[in-house]
Amino acid sequence: MTSRANQILAAAGPTLSIPEAAVVLGVSPDLLRVMRRRGELAELGIKVLPLGSRLRISTASLRRAVEASDPGT
Numbered sequence: 667m668t669s670r671a672n673q674i675l676a677a678a679g680p681t682l683s684i685p686e687a688a689v690v691l692g693v694s695p696d697l698l699r700v701m702r703r704r705g706e707l708a709e710l711g712i713k714v715l716p717l718g719s720r721l722r723i724s725t726a727s728l729r730r731a732v733e734a735s736d737p738g739t
Contacts, residue, residue, distance in 0.1 A: 667732065668692070675729060681715060681722035690728060 671690040674682065688695040701707050702714050702721070710731045713724035 667736065675725070675732075678725045680725055681717075682725055682728065684721055684723065687712075687723040687728055690732060 667690070671692070674686050674690055678686070682690070684698055685695045688698040691698065693701070698707075699721075707714055707723075711727055711734075712731050713727040715722045715724060
């Protein structure tokens with residue numbers, strides 16, 4: 667994980683924006699949106715929360731998914 671991703675997670679509240687979550691996962695925001703539409707985030711256990719017209723990513727579920735994919739943690 668990059669230092670920027672670590673900074674985002676360290677400063678995160680309960681949810682992250684799509685661009686912030688994309689940095690943590692190392693993908694573009696557009697790809698993250700495509701992954702959501704395909705159901706790939708749900709398969710990884712990453713919860714997407716619709717808040718009005720915006721989508722937010724659960725920080726806790728994102729952390730768990732990242733930790734599960736990184737054997738060094």
